[in-house]
Amino acid sequence: MMGASSSSSTSFRKSLQRFQRPLAPHLLLTELGRAYGNLFSLFVGSRPIIVLSDFDTVRDALVNQAEVxxxxxxxxxxxxLTKKMGVVFAPYGPIxxxxRRFSHSTLRHFGLGKHSLEPKIIEESKYVKGEILKHGEEPFNPFPIIGNAVSNIICSMAFGRRFDYDDIGFKTLLRLISRGLEITLNNQILLVNICPWLYYLPFGCFRELRQIELDVTAFLKKIIMQHRESLDAQNPRDFTDMYLLHVDEEKKTNSESSFNExxxxxxxxxxxxxxxxxxxxxxxxSLLYLSLHPQEQKKVQAEIDLVIGRERPPSLADKAQMPFTEATIMEVQRMTVVVPLSIPRMASETTKLQGYTIPKGSVIIPNLWSVHRDPKIWEKPDDFHPARFLDENGQLLKxxxxxxxxxxxxxxxxxxxAKMELFLMLVSLLQTFTFQFPEDAKKPPMEGRFGLTLAPFPYNIIALKR
Ligand code: HEM
Structure with missing residues (x-):
């Protein structure tokens, strides 16, 4: 299947040269896609991995042949780690x-329904601003502040409460999750994929990961137990309460139900x-791009001043009147694609895709980075240009x-x-601050740090009060 396009030997050589120095996987696969075509395969052991690199091929597979x-x-x-439960890695099927249907509708209930999440995001933004103000006009590292705030929004929704940024339990939980993710990408632990019993080795990263699993489980299970003890069927407070009520409901009618604690x-x-x-x-x-593109930042702030002003907190209702702000968030998401290779899929049947036979069991990687940087779709795809998402009347283009x-x-x-959090938090921050990249600092490489998600390389920033 390799060589699906009329690749030139030059680009082939370029790709090989890239192998000799480390290139992040999303960039390497994008280059290979340009050389070999929008559908090419690699083998890891005997398992075919099929990479889809342009929009039409991704849509053909994931939408037109969704069942497969x-x-x-x-x-x-x-x-x-997941026991094949949860949503993200659960096998496709009735469970x-x-x-997913229950979780999605409960998220919607808490996000958009009566117990709206909006005030909680606004409240969290106030804590973020408080933390930022502590740094005055000095450069600071925004990573921990933003990370705490976003985690707290999930906590608000899942557990009906937020944690102070210096709460020991919360800090420990976040540290464990981030260490756990770091270990799962570590070369040694990946050997578990070849010999699963290695996971039980009593030393090194194997033991550390098992301990993290135990600690995170204890932390979350304690909160679930507290919810169980104080559950009031008439007044569900959060996602956990709604789920527990659903567990009780299902127990009455379906002894085989997958809903359990x-x-x-x-x-x-x-x-x-x-x-x-x-x-x-x-x-x-977003903070990085806007500090590097002050003109675009000014345009977003002008829109905020016009539609909301500096005092009233933003609301989702403002979004419809703020096309430039929305276009800016979209352009950041286009440029950065924080899940650049999406989450792998698998072909559950042998099928044909774009004329090629895809064997059952093949791993499918939709390369979203490549779709978002495709010069056939996006003019000057490597330039940051929010207005590409606006029509000639300044209205948002979907x-x-x-x-x-x-x-x-x-x-x-x-x-x-996510869209709600991005809009409310970013607007709230830009209402109060102008973000500047420190003059003497070196601009970080903009292709990002490839991990479970694509993070910016560490940077410091200055927040000037407006
Ligand atoms: C900017 C923020 C986010 C981005 C860019 C993003 C992106 C993605 C992508 C690319 C996938 C894979 C979809 C696929 O397989 O085709 C995914 C799956 C998923 N995301 Fe997000 N995500 C974001 C935020 C969130 C948030 C806030 C939540 C939940 C609170 C969430 C929950 C999930 C879940 C549960 C799945 C798995 C869906 C399934 O397998 O059925 N994501 N996300």
Whole structure:
């Protein structure tokens, strides 16, 4: 299948040269896609991995053949950690469907319903501003502040409470999650995918990861237990309460139900893992891009001043009148694609895609980075240019090729929540501050740090009070 396009030997050589010095996977696969075509395969052992590099091929697979391409590959390490529960890595089928449908509608209930999440995001933004103000006009590292704030929004929704940024339990939880994610990308632990029993070795990163798993489980299970003890069926406070009530409801009618407290634990873990790094990295990218493009920052602030002013907190209702702000967030998401290779899918049947046979069990990687940097779709794709999302009257253009949340049946479950957080937090920050990149600082490389999500390289920033 390699060589699906008429690649020149020059680009082939260029790709090989790239192998000789480390190149982040999203960039390497994008180059290979340009050389070999929009659908090419690699082998890891005997397993075919098929990379989809342009919008039409991604849509053909994930939307037009959704029934075949909605499963996730079984990765031994992930299976050990998730027990195949939760939503993100659950096998495609009726359990995933029910759990996702329930979780999604409960998120919507708390996000957009009566118990709106909006005031909680605004409240969290106030804490962020308080932290930022402590730095005066000195450069500071925005990563921990933004990370804490976004985690707290998940906490508000999942547990009905926020934690102070210096709360020992909260700090420990965040440290454990981030260390756990770091270890799962470590070369040694990846050997578990070849020999799963290595996970039980009593030393090194194997033991550390198992201990983290135990500690995170204890922290989350304690909160779930406290919710169980104080549950009031008439007055569900948060996602956990709603889920527990649903568990009780299901027990009455269906003894085989997949809804139970163990499953709840994995769903909450998914919300933390899928919902925090992605959103906080997008906010961190936004601050970085806006500080490097002060003219665009000024335009967003002018729109904020016109529609909201400096005092009233922003509301989602303002969004419709703020096309430039929305276009700016979209342009940051286009440029940075924090989940650049999406989350792998698996072909559950042998099928044909774009004329090629895709064997059952192939791992499918939709390269969203490549779609968002495709020069056939985007004029000057490497330039930061928010106005590309506006029409000639300054109104927002919806583009189907803009897919930071993926597409198809497994499209991001937190898309609406993430959009709400991004808009309210960014607007709230730009209402109060102008962000500047320190004059003497070196600009970080803009292709990002590839990990579970694509983070900006560390940077410091100055926040000037407006
Ligand atoms: C800017 C923020 C975010 C981005 C860019 C993002 C992006 C993505 C992407 C690309 C996928 C893979 C979709 C696929 O397989 O086609 C995904 C899946 C998922 N996301 Fe997000 N996400 C974000 C925020 C969130 C938030 C806030 C939550 C939840 C609170 C969340 C929950 C999930 C879940 C549960 C899945 C798995 C869906 C499934 O397998 O059925 N995400 N996200």
């Amino acid at each position: 391409f909605s499963d996730r590959p079984s990765i031994p390490l992930v299976a050990l 995933w469907r029910k759990q 163990d499953y709840l634990f994995f769903i909450i873990a998914d919300l933390f893992i899928a919902g925090t790094d992605t959103t906080s990295n997008t906010l961190l990218w 583009k189907e090729t803009f897919i930071p949340f993926g597409i198809g049946r497994r499209v991001c479950m937190g898309e609406q929540l």
